[in-house]
Amino acid sequence: MRLLLVEDDPTAAAYLIRGLHEAGHHCDHLDNGHDALFHAAREAYDVLIVDRMLPGLDGLSLVKALRAAGQRVPVLFLTALGGIEDRVDGLEAGGDDYLVKPFAFAELMARVQALARRPPVQQQQTVLQVLDLEMDLLRRQVRRGGQKLDLLPREFMLLELLMRHAGRVVTRTMLLEQVWEFHFDPKTSVVETHISRLRAKIDRPFAVALLHTVKNAGYSLHAPD
Template structure:
């Protein structure tokens, strides 16, 4: 049984989500403020966190940022009434894996959640893959460069794993999108760019030479001088 943490201060919205997912056999825990939500997320094991952006005591961006800083890789799907481009990208910069604006269709929410959970549990073989100084342990879903652990969320891990599996060949944007999202539910290009930005901040910026190369209008590949 999947276990979901819902952090949402609107009791009406929370009630609708509970009714829908409990009827599907999903176990839900609940917090109505950011501080309580962060405490629960750090103390318990969840398959996914549904996180409202505007929360009392601690906002959703801060909650997500603190989770990632503490090494918590549980997928985070942000729920918010804010729908402008910068708000969405800001959520990804703080470690969110996906973003859904209110009001939303519950079936779309379910599909997004299921996609994140599948990636998080990583239906991969218990093995390792290596390219140059990059080493990925598929069993633990951890990646290292020059022996240094990279702080990746489930989405950036999935992108890096795909790039490493095909390195040094090019992986197209379409291939990455198919890996991350259902074909009929792919978000815009800004979302992809935000995830690539997050990946670069871990894979390239701490090191003397970059590995992630952009192939304009095509996709990305790994290389190392």
């Protein structure tokens, strides 16, 4: 894998770089957010490992800027900020996973490998459609009834998963694993919050609801029977 580590602590960076190289991976290292934004937007990386507290441009702002530019490279936040609100902020900024310092290197590698297994866009369908709701994966656009909908990056990912499983139940666990790459329950309402925001954009302005809550099971995107 080709990885980008954005970490301003030289001791922590040296430890990570050594471990990643020993595991057979190429790892570029930058110590500030501004340089990381430039390189991540122009270079092809499999995963970004990003500290939150960075000079110049902090980790949250870095990831937000990348997502706003349409960059979907998986991001693992690696930080000492471990509170529930900190985790939620990281996920809502566009992070895919969140690991708190101190950490076990074996767990870091397992999380990085899980993120890297996400299939590239070019191997997927490029247009998804349910009734009058259409998602263009290449243009990163969503329309319903011909009207363009403005979705945040995480909302786009959430809707993409629901559309790929149209007519079937998608559980909360599936959403955590496939949208956030969480293989544990973070004990937050992050899924419910994003579902509510997504529903407000794709359903409430329209006559027919497509996004349905399935009691004690999960969610389903489908046209009414």
